[in-house]
Amino acid sequence: MKHSQLFIDSLIHPKKLAAYRLLPIGKVIQYTFLLITIVSVFSLGRFAAGMSVDTFDMDSLTGLTDYIEDIKWLLYPFTFLMLFVVTTMLIFAQIALYALAGLFILKAMKRRGEYRHIWRTTTFAITWATLLSMLADYLPVSSTVITVLSLFLTISLLIVAFTKYPKQPNIK
Known part of the structure; x- marks a missing residue:
């Protein structure tokens, strides 16, 4: 299965997310790192667009501005590496926490599933939240609203996907 198909299905077909729990x-x-790379490249672009020596307009900092101009070629790869590492930690932690919440939701819905299945489903369910967080600075909405919306959207997608998980057998 191609990553582009997984991405499109994550955005448009929430019921297919349950089937993806069986993917290797x-x-x-790989899909998670694709999302991380997209976020990191987008963040680096925002950093590069905002990084300007003109922001230091104090006369006493002319040596510092010259130094920054000289090492700018080194600053961008280091920044990308740091962005990638931090984004990786944050997204994996986010997936783990959503999957843990999903485990409780799955039990409440009386569906069968293991944490590893929920983790895989959650990975695809956070696609919308990831895109929203990337575009948050360009939307005329506060970051708190974006966070709550992302939380609600991810949990909703998980619930829709959990409806396609097998039911627990009735034990009498």
């Missing part, structure tokens, strides 16, 4: 973990991790 390698494919799911």
Whole structure:
């Protein structure tokens, strides 16, 4: 299965997310790193657009501005590496926490599933939240509203996907 198809299905077809719980973990991790790379490149672009020596307009900092101009070629790769590492930690932690919440929701819905299945489903369910967080600075809405909307959207997508998980057997 192609990553582009996984991306499109994550955005448009929430019921297919339940089927993706059976994908190999390698494919799911690849998709996660694709999202991380997209976020990191977008963040680096925003950093590069905002990084200007003109922001230092104090006369006493002319040596500093010259130094920044000299090492700018080194600053961008280091910044991208740091952005990638921090984004990786944040997204994996976000997936783990949503999956933990999803485990409780799955039990409340009386559906069968293991944490590893929920983790895979959650990876695809956070696609909308990731895109919203990237575009948050360009939307005329506060970051708190974006965070709550992302939380609600991800949990909603998980619930829709959980309806396609198998039901727990009735034990009498």
